[in-house]
Amino acid sequence: MARFLIARLSGVVLILLLVCLFTFGVFFVLSPDPAVQICGKNCTPELIERIRTNLGLDEPLLAQFFSFLGGLFAGRTYGVGESATHCAAPCLGYSFQSSQPVWDMIMDRLPVTATLAVGAAVLWLLAGVAGGLLGALREGTWWDRGAMVVALSGISVPNYVFALVLQYVLVVELEWLPFPGTVTFAEDPGGWFQNYLMPWIVLAFAYASVYARLTRANVIDTLSENYVRTARAKGLPRHQVIRRHALRPALTPIATVFGMDFAGLLGGALITETVFGLNGVGKMTADSISRNDQPVIMGVTLLAAFFVVVGNVVIDLLYTALDPRVRVNSA
Amino acid sequence: MTAIGKTPPLLEVEELNVTFPTPQGAVDVVRDLGFTLEPGGSLGIVGESGSGKSMTSLAIMGLLPPRATMSGRVRLAGRELSGLTDRQLRRVRGDRIAMVFQDPLSSLNPYYTVGTQIEEAYRAHRQRVTRRQARRVAVEAMERVHIADAARRVDHYPHQFSGGMRQRVMIAMALCTEPDLLIADEPTTALDVTVQAQILRLLTEVRQETGAGLLLITHDLAVVSEMTEEVLVMRAGACVERASAERLFSDPRHPYTRALLDAVPRLDDEVGELRTVHGRGPSPAAGATEGDER
Ligand SMILES: Nc1ncnc2c1ncn2[C@@H]1O[C@H](COP(=O)(O)OP(=O)(O)OP(=O)(O)O)[C@@H](O)[C@H]1O
Ligand SMILES: [Mg+2]
Numbered sequence: 210m211a212r213f214l215i216a217r218l219s220g221v222v223l224i225l226l227l228v229c230l231f232t233f234g235v236f237f238v239l240s241p242d243p244a245v246q247i248c249g250k251n252c253t254p255e256l257i258e259r260i261r262t263n264l265g266l267d268e269p270l271l272a273q274f275f276s277f278l279g280g281l282f283a284g285r286t287y288g289v290g291e292s293a294t295h296c297a298a299p300c301l302g303y304s305f306q307s308s309q310p311v312w313d314m315i316m317d318r319l320p321v322t323a324t325l326a327v328g329a330a331v332l333w334l335l336a337g338v339a340g341g342l343l344g345a346l347r348e349g350t351w352w353d354r355g356a357m358v359v360a361l362s363g364i365s366v367p368n369y370v371f372a373l374v375l376q377y378v379l380v381v382e383l384e385w386l387p388f389p390g391t392v393t394f395a396e397d398p399g400g401w402f403q404n405y406l407m408p409w410i411v412l413a414f415a416y417a418s419v420y421a422r423l424t425r426a427n428v429i430d431t432l433s434e435n436y437v438r439t440a441r442a443k444g445l446p447r448h449q450v451i452r453r454h455a456l457r458p459a460l461t462p463i464a465t466v467f468g469m470d471f472a473g474l475l476g477g478a479l480i481t482e483t484v485f486g487l488n489g490v491g492k493m494t495a496d497s498i499s500r501n502d503q504p505v506i507m508g509v510t511l512l513a514a515f516f517v518v519v520g521n522v523v524i525d526l527l528y529t530a531l532d533p534r535v536r537v538n539s540a
Numbered sequence: 541m542t543a544i545g546k547t548p549p550l551l552e553v554e555e556l557n558v559t560f561p562t563p564q565g566a567v568d569v570v571r572d573l574g575f576t577l578e579p580g581g582s583l584g585i586v587g588e589s590g591s592g593k594s595m596t597s598l599a600i601m602g603l604l605p606p607r608a609t610m611s612g613r614v615r616l617a618g619r620e621l622s623g624l625t626d627r628q629l630r631r632v633r634g635d636r637i638a639m640v641f642q643d644p645l646s647s648l649n650p651y652y653t654v655g656t657q658i659e660e661a662y663r664a665h666r667q668r669v670t671r672r673q674a675r676r677v678a679v680e681a682m683e684r685v686h687i688a689d690a691a692r693r694v695d696h697y698p699h700q701f702s703g704g705m706r707q708r709v710m711i712a713m714a715l716c717t718e719p720d721l722l723i724a725d726e727p728t729t730a731l732d733v734t735v736q737a738q739i740l741r742l743l744t745e746v747r748q749e750t751g752a753g754l755l756l757i758t759h760d761l762a763v764v765s766e767m768t769e770e771v772l773v774m775r776a777g778a779c780v781e782r783a784s785a786e787r788l789f790s791d792p793r794h795p796y797t798r799a800l801l802d803a804v805p806r807l808d809d810e811v812g813e814l815r816t817v818h819g820r821g822p823s824p825a826a827g828a829t830e831g832d833e834r
Pocket of ligand 2: 594595
């Protein structure tokens, strides 16, 4: 087990290094000299030159990459003498737009995105599994068809369209919810909940649909397993047969898909946050892309890659815990 | 319960019919089947694949696939089962009638330890048992089916057992509630020959200990002749011949039975090994097919 972990973790480090290299390379190719961009309107050649030296853009590419890596792990200092600024340990550079450290920008906005992600995940798991189970247990009935039609629309309607429709119906027409604002949980828990409710639903809908279909298919499969017949032959009550013998095995593969989806949620958050004006990492990314704020885009890319890679390791461990057959046999 | 005090038969099946709707019309897979089994007695049902043996046993248990319809009467110790709700039947299943299935690997849930699965069977029918008590019952049941080191093995998962050991687990699961009737649906078909003989011997032993009746389903005439007093031969859903095991072998009346006898290997009593006469070879593991409910 320890050897397995060490092997996995060194793999993770290697992949993250490759992601760094790749990201770095892509941004270099896209824009080899950002100094011009930073310099702005009142630019002089001397100013550009100064920015170049300050940011280390005059160094060879490989050296730049290593300063970047160094900044990530140990922090780095830009410029020399009086104008020198120190960027502390996980240093992702400074935003071209606001000159703030990218790391701080991300950390400021992460709670909003995390709230959105966790809430949506809870919602989509509950709704997806419940919908899929309903479909499987009432296979072929109108319940089943109804649930699957909803799921199909969840998959085919783009989530910004759904967001606009939902906003129109719930806020404008029915006036059940206020216009989204910025409320923290501490200020007003009820308002906070109302504020996040639509974003949660929108982000969760498409995922819930996929999970409902997966759960339905898996439960229909496990229901026809011989061990379900054994469970019934033992005289177990119906709810136990379903929960322990049909649902439990059906959910194991779903847990692994869930890990992947959750880790890769930043993409979904991007649209949802933008539509609802939530000031999270997703919206910041969208803004940075439209303004070509490279260090921010790069920082977010690395963060997303980090989540996906770490998420994968967590899934592997989870899978080992969930399925006795893949556990190391020498127990 | 008759007034004279005569105990009713353990199992009575009358005019049992099982029908599946198909695009080509309704198909009767069991037709007007009837038999009785006295308390502690044993009956073998033989017949080729698809003759309706499994459907008969599932009909008795009330476990037919949802699309199947059934008519006729099934009585357990005088009590009508056919009209019972699923909830009432649940109390009978596993408690009064226990079942052992063909493929012990797929019949055990890979996600739970064998101990957990035996405990489940016990706790489903006993109120207010603690986990610890149920666990002790599970260990005892495993000891009764001669699983060595039961106290440790109880925490193992099905995939950590061999085929024969898994079938022992299934039998332990069936007997932990002390049922009156044991239905074994091809309990040895998925096992290799030497293990087959051991499992059959175990079933006999369990019957002697518990006094349970046995309904043994197989397509192997040699097996029923060893294991049961009476034999019912099925073909295309109907009973073609019913006789004592002895008479069936010495004097088969129905041509189909004769054909079956000719085609099937005989059991070599002492060694418990199978000897090919001609026709199907004695390799049950390789030839095992489960045609039902999939
Ligand atoms: N779901 C179903 N729909 C339609 N027909 C079915 C269905 N399940 C089983 N049957 C049919 O019922 C008949 C009896 O099946 P059954 O499983 O009882 O046979 P069996 O005697 O147990 O055979 P085997 O020795 O292969 O186990 C078969 O002809 C089979 O094709
Ligand atoms: Mg069968």
